[in-house]
Amino acid sequence: MKPNSKLTLIGFVAVELAFIATVALAQDQLSSWNGGPTKQTIVDFVARVTKEGSPDFVPVPERIATFDNDGTLWAEQPMYFQFFFALHRVKALAPQHPEWKTKEPFASLLKGNVKGVLKEGERAMLEIVMATHAGMTTEEFEKIVKDWVASAKHPKTKRPYTEMVYQPMLELLAYLRANGFKTFIVSGGGVEFMRPWTEKVYGISPEQVIGSSVKTKFEMRDGKPVLVRLPEINFIDDKAGKPVGIHQHIGRRPIAAFGNSEGDREMLEWTQAAGGARLMMLVHHDDAVREFAYGTESKIGTFSDALMTEAKKNGWTVISMKNDWKVVFPFEGK
């Protein structure tokens, strides 16, 4: 056998073995999803786009799937987890900021009046995030996030926040990747707040995380280059910002997109508009027993009647947590 044909044979055998392994592993991959039209929609879509020769076939490099994070991959109640982190930072930084004792919104927060601050809306939250997420190097910030994530507990379940992830969505991520998809997070949350733990928790590497960001500045400190985080918004990756962020970062359109709220509307519209076989899904939080039931009225994760109407009109699939998910969190029943 010539070296080339030996290599071809080796390559062929390796591909075949990989295929057998994938099929065997795939059998149980969506086991936390109840059978029914929602699960079937996922399986049918993946079958269509991966079947060579089919009119809906999509080559591997173009199999891009984007996932919102808060409320889609992990919980977002009673408030965005990044905001718990910001509150923790306000307390940690308060001794260096005596002026916060009388300056709003910090004064209210330090007195424990979180609800009052939340009512003031996005501007106040942004002010808190800017004050607590900037002024240090990117490496220092990464360490702060890692330490917090390793120790902080959710106020209701007393579990680490990184356990407040949805088991069916973890399975969906793995299932898509096993079928040649590249999975991205596209979140309104801070990109540097997510990257330190997404690889471990979701199997999503830092370069596949897209999020909001502050500006950073390259400078020399003691002869060593650092990137300093500035208290200045660089990009808000939410609503109409999501297609912009996807385009900036990925440079091609997703063929599947997953969200749960108004903030994801444009991402799903953008995904669908290219035509061809596309999968658009919205997680609906309708399970007050196992998670939370909210949507129409909620300031966090708003899912208005107008969004529901658009989803139905456009053929997007609404995932009912209550009916479609056998298990919500990985720790259930453990």
Next chain:
Amino acid sequence: MKPNSKLTLIGFVAVELAFIATVALAQDQLSSWNGGPTKQTIVDFVARVTKEGSPDFVPVPERIATFDNDGTLWAEQPMYFQFFFALHRVKALAPQHPEWKTKEPFASLLKGNVKGVLKEGERAMLEIVMATHAGMTTEEFEKIVKDWVASAKHPKTKRPYTEMVYQPMLELLAYLRANGFKTFIVSGGGVEFMRPWTEKVYGISPEQVIGSSVKTKFEMRDGKPVLVRLPEINFIDDKAGKPVGIHQHIGRRPIAAFGNSEGDREMLEWTQAAGGARLMMLVHHDDAVREFAYGTESKIGTFSDALMTEAKKNGWTVISMKNDWKVVFPFEGK
């Protein structure tokens, strides 16, 4: 055999076969590099970081390599190829802009006085790029770039610009990828000018291209979502902007970085500063016969004496096109 152990065995055999294939293919992978210390530096570095159990071992997900484009992967003389594209656009758009007949720098360009405009420096060039690269949707722009790249020819060699790439660097990209590296472009050029052709020319997918960009805006046109390119700078991915762009996009540091000019200095500093086995290389354009000889005095691709001093001090490898490359362009000798 239980199903699990069968899968483990299959996985093991597949990995072994993949390894054999990689070693066999690697033998000729750097054939356009002359033997000597430069080539040896590359091979030694790759051996160190890929050898499991070695103190310099780097896990696959962290094997990030970043490449400048202009002057590092493809030629940049007599001027940046994107600027030829901008000139082409000025001519194409002139009928819609009668005011350009008397407005500088457009008036000079339309009269063929390119050198005069280049002397005016970056501000004039930026004005031209803004005027010609904005105002259309991202899809329209992509088509314009693709059409230009398919038809335009380099003024000296009369070859398509996408053939003006360095054969040894194509081999280096492939060699690194065969050794588990993820290869990124980190260029001062426009990200949307590069993405339409980098996959075909370099094997680098759109999501692994980082570059300068204009702002884009999501809007509905005839009920269809589009992204419109605005005449407003979003990000300049050059000099101190390169580490910023790398951090924003990749979220981890490269372990190998390749450039050719002052614009790459901070990227190499940032790569080296994390410590561990790192590879920093600068292409030096010292081959007036096969390419161009320039550097110290050139406005394009400046390689000052100070940069050479820093390279020597920091142990960066300077690649001599003249001495280290057996072949410069893929079309040589054809």
